[in-house]
Amino acid sequence: MAGLYVGATAGYSGKNMIALSIGLWLQKQNLKVGYLKPVGALPAEKNGKPGDEDAFFMQQVLGLEQDPELVTPVLVTQDFKARAFSGQCQDLMARIKASYESLSQGKDVTLVAGSGSMYSGKYCNVDGVSVVRNLGIKAIVIDRFEKELKYDYLAVMREQLGDQLLGVVLNDVPPHYMDELKTLLLPFLERAGVKVLGVIPKDPLLGAIKVSDLAQRLGGKVISAHGKADRVVENFLIGTMQVENFLTHFKKHRNSAVIVGGDRSDVQLVALEGDCPCLILTGNLYPNEIILTRSEVLEIPIIIVREDTFSVAKKMETLLTRHKFRDEVKIKQGAEIVGANVDLAYIRQQLGV
Secondary structure, three states: OEEEEEEEOOOOOOHHHHHHHHHHHHHHOOOOEEEEOOEEOOEEEEOOEEEEHHHHHHHHHHOOOOOHHHHOOEEOOHHHHHHHHOOOOOOHHHHHHHHHHHHHOOOOEEEEEOOOOOOOOHHHOOOHHHHHHHHOOEEEEEEEOEOEOOHHHHHHHHHHHHHHEEEEEEEEEOHHHHHHHHHHHHHHHHHOOOOEEEEEEOOHHHHOEEHHHHHHHOOOEEEEOHHHOOOEEOEEEEOOOOHHHHHHHHHHOOOEEEEEEOOOHHHHHHHHHOOOOOEEEEOOOOOOHHHHHHHHHHOOOEEEOOOOHHHHHHHHHHHHHHOOOOOHHHHHHHHHHHHHHEOHHHHHHHHOO
16 A cells, blocks of 8 residues: 655645645546545534544545544644643654554555644644654655745755655746746756656636635625636636726736725726626625616625725735635646646555556
8 A cells, every 4th residue: 555645835735636646647547545644733523423534625625534523633622732831742653654554455546645744743743744753654845936945944854854754746837937947947856866747837716715605715705796706716807997908908807806995986997898807896886786786787796894905905815815715617627737737646656557
């Protein structure tokens, strides 16, 4: 049996998407795939049993039914953290190893999912580096582009894990960075002994969010065109400028939600007529009847939120970079993108399955 740890340089780097895509591909190769999430940072409950939200989702998509307490042997609750920080960490690694051995029975490959970064959980010795070493398995580390890539971190991972580091995946890389990546970064990583398994280009759909989910996460409510609340938002614009300036900007960013004060009916009308995916009206101010009617006719939802425009924009920025990979369309899209850009055949070969 083989094990593959899927970790990252930071949280929200695409671990679920890549682990799931690898798992689904291996299943298509007629291999039996198991799943373990040693440390769960999102406590949830299913059928009365505690587990991790991500782990429940991953098992569902991979078609696995296993004991949640076995799948996530370490669950980070407030009580757990209080005990851990006061030095009451019992031998958690022994529990993780027992779960891994049990879940790997009868499986060709067991995917071991990281939580946060490769060093998350160091305070109680259940960080990714420790898990990989103790289980004696291979690891891939994902680095998501955020202003730049964390090349130093990747070089350190090679030093920390040695031959257990199967390779790295560079995720969400924008077009403007590709030249620098090819001419400078890839040669550097190669010299450092870091195998780059794939470069995944930025894809707006994977960071997108449904209007209905957006309303919930912003603490607002959809007040019109409810039947179109499954429309997808890929980005956002702030409508605080003059109409003429806004119109010029809006034409360049068509699939963006527009965040605007509830009293700015001029900007609201331009956004509706330009077919934005949704309007987000701030300050808990409802639109006038003309705007409401056009919203229903054009089937563009309006979300009302209490907070001011600046606060909502900050929330939106976080949401679009940290929105969970849960949608069926995203799963299909993600699997296709990973399949096209990551050397899955090499991963299988190195796992010896």
